[in-house]
Amino acid sequence: MKPDLFQAPDYYQIDDLLSDEHKMVRDAARSWVKREVSPIIEEYAQRAEFPKQIIKGLADIGAFGPYIPQEYGGAGLDQISYGLIMQEIERGDSGVRSTASVQSSLVMYPIFKYGTEAQRKKYLPKLASGEFMGCFGLTEPDHGSNPGGMTTNFKEEGEYYVLNGAKLWISNAPFADLAVVWAKDASGRIHGLIVERGMEGFTTPETHNKWSLRASATGELIFDNVKVPKENLLPGKSGLGAPLGCLDSARFGIAWGAIGAAMDCYDTALRYAKERIQFDKPIGGTQLQQKKLAEMITEITKAQLLAWRLGVLRDQGKATSAQISMAKRNNVDMAIKIAREARQILGGMGITGEYSIMRHMMNLESVITYEGTHDIHLLITGMDITGLSAFS
Numbered sequence: 407m408k409p410d411l412f413q414a415p416d417y418y419q420i421d422d423l424l425s426d427e428h429k430m431v432r433d434a435a436r437s438w439v440k441r442e443v444s445p446i447i448e449e450y451a452q453r454a455e456f457p458k459q460i461i462k463g464l465a466d467i468g469a470f471g472p473y474i475p476q477e478y479g480g481a482g483l484d485q486i487s488y489g490l491i492m493q494e495i496e497r498g499d500s501g502v503r504s505t506a507s508v509q510s511s512l513v514m515y516p517i518f519k520y521g522t523e524a525q526r527k528k529y530l531p532k533l534a535s536g537e538f539m540g541c542f543g544l545t546e547p548d549h550g551s552n553p554g555g556m557t558t559n560f561k562e563e564g565e566y567y568v569l570n571g572a573k574l575w576i577s578n579a580p581f582a583d584l585a586v587v588w589a590k591d592a593s594g595r596i597h598g599l600i601v602e603r604g605m606e607g608f609t610t611p612e613t614h615n616k617w618s619l620r621a622s623a624t625g626e627l628i629f630d631n632v633k634v635p636k637e638n639l640l641p642g643k644s645g646l647g648a649p650l651g652c653l654d655s656a657r658f659g660i661a662w663g664a665i666g667a668a669m670d671c672y673d674t675a676l677r678y679a680k681e682r683i684q685f686d687k688p689i690g691g692t693q694l695q696q697k698k699l700a701e702m703i704t705e706i707t708k709a710q711l712l713a714w715r716l717g718v719l720r721d722q723g724k725a726t727s728a729q730i731s732m733a734k735r736n737n738v739d740m741a742i743k744i745a746r747e748a749r750q751i752l753g754g755m756g757i758t759g760e761y762s763i764m765r766h767m768m769n770l771e772s773v774i775t776y777e778g779t780h781d782i783h784l785l786i787t788g789m790d791i792t793g794l795s796a797f798s
């Protein structure tokens with residue numbers, strides 16, 4: 407792969423909206439990605455393997471629990487810092503950002519928000535340091551967009567809950583030490599349970615043959631009469647709103663992360679267009695290529711402003727779930743379109759692993775589907791503005 411020459415675009419001086427701390431956190435993540443992710447990621451993606459050696463580095467840059475309080479091992483940062491870290495990691499690879507998103511928003515967040523003090527103390531510091539890795543089991547083979555229909559269930563048996571069912575498409579599952587699993591009790595109410603690797607009847611087979619997020623490990627969670635100790639239930643919130651509340655945090659991170667992938671595609675295409683000579687002049691001097699590049703920077707700038715404003719609202723505790731849906735949907739769509747256009751600017755070179763664009767493009771096919779598909783987020787906006795649900 408080519409050396410990482412990335413220079414971040416900032417067409418509207420959005421840096422001026424950031425504090426010194428934001429810039430420090432962002433720059434640390436950016437340097438780490440250049441040093442530790444860019445040189446190896448193409449090879450790991452080609453091999454369809456998660457580079458486990460980067461776990462410690464992710465923990466060191468604060469990517470595991472950026473906004474979890476320091477007393478539990480988190481970085482104690484604000485939402486914009488969290489967003490900026492996700493942006494920088496996804497600039498390297500969406501699969502690496504996935505690992506960090508799941509650990510922070512889908513494992514640490516529910517334990518912090520809905521867990522007991524004993525659960526927080528037991529799990530959060532080890533998740534923050536990367537000693538424990540986690541995954542989040544919501545999606546099932548027959549219930550993806552409609553998680554409320556889940557059939558995974560548990561019933562009380564003495565000191566335990568006995569868990570049965572299966573989850574599909576679970577990021578980090580093949581190597582996770584623990585899983586936050588959403589399942590129905592005997593009355594059909596949804597609860598979160600912490601299931602640990604090694605519990606009898608719990609297996610995590612890996613999902614192979616992905617053309618997308620190849621550097622992220624995806625798998626199933628199978629529960630065959632797993633005896634989960636009662637103290638592993640998250641008591642703070644039940645019902646579908648509990649897992650969906652975690653998704654708000656992860657979708658916010660994706661809204662920022664997608665900007666990173668788009669920036670990398672734009673920056674690569676811009677450099678290539680200025681250097682590549684056809685018909686005795688740089689292709690960047692042609693109107694058609696300039697149109698592509700000018701539209702890319704316009705869309706990136708709009709996405710940056712959307713994400714920044716959403717971060718401010720999140721920090722003020724005022725962001726709605728529907729606002730988060732809009733940003734996730736818009737920014738991922740923006741990134742995937744930019745990846746496709748950028749690939750064309752590179753011509754044949756665009757399909758090779760010499761450049762990051764095709765990898766971003768394939769990764770974004772997952773990002774536009776997980777955490778709520780492109781269409782589901784549109785319907786969430788539709789429901790918000792009309793007050794009418796298209797789901798039921």
Ligand code: TGC
Binds near residue numbers: 507
């Ligand atoms: P609905 O009746 O609308 O809502 C049920 C209850 O949930 C509440 N709620 C929310 N609460 C917090 N945050 C949100 N975003 C919420 N959205 C809804 C709602 O108020 C209600 O509460 P209550 O108290 O009245 O019961 O539910 P529905 O069954 O009609 O479904 C709504 C729908 C379709 C929007 C929702 O189910 C949905 O978002 N579907 C998409 C599924 C999804 O996003 N799955 C993601 C799986 S995890 C994943 O993909 C990880 S990828 C990780 C990576 O690698 O980065």
Ligand code: FAD
Binds near residue numbers: 552
């Ligand atoms: P379906 O729900 O079957 O949807 C198929 C199509 O139908 C989509 O286009 C959808 O938009 C459309 N559709 C569905 N309902 C409607 C409707 N009412 N109106 C109009 N159109 C509709 N899940 C987890 O729980 N944890 C994870 O860590 C995780 N990681 C993932 C990693 C990867 C790489 C992938 C690909 C997925 C991951 N997921 C995870 C699952 C992901 O959240 C689901 O794939 C996603 O929610 C969509 O569900 P589905 O694939 O079952 O599609």
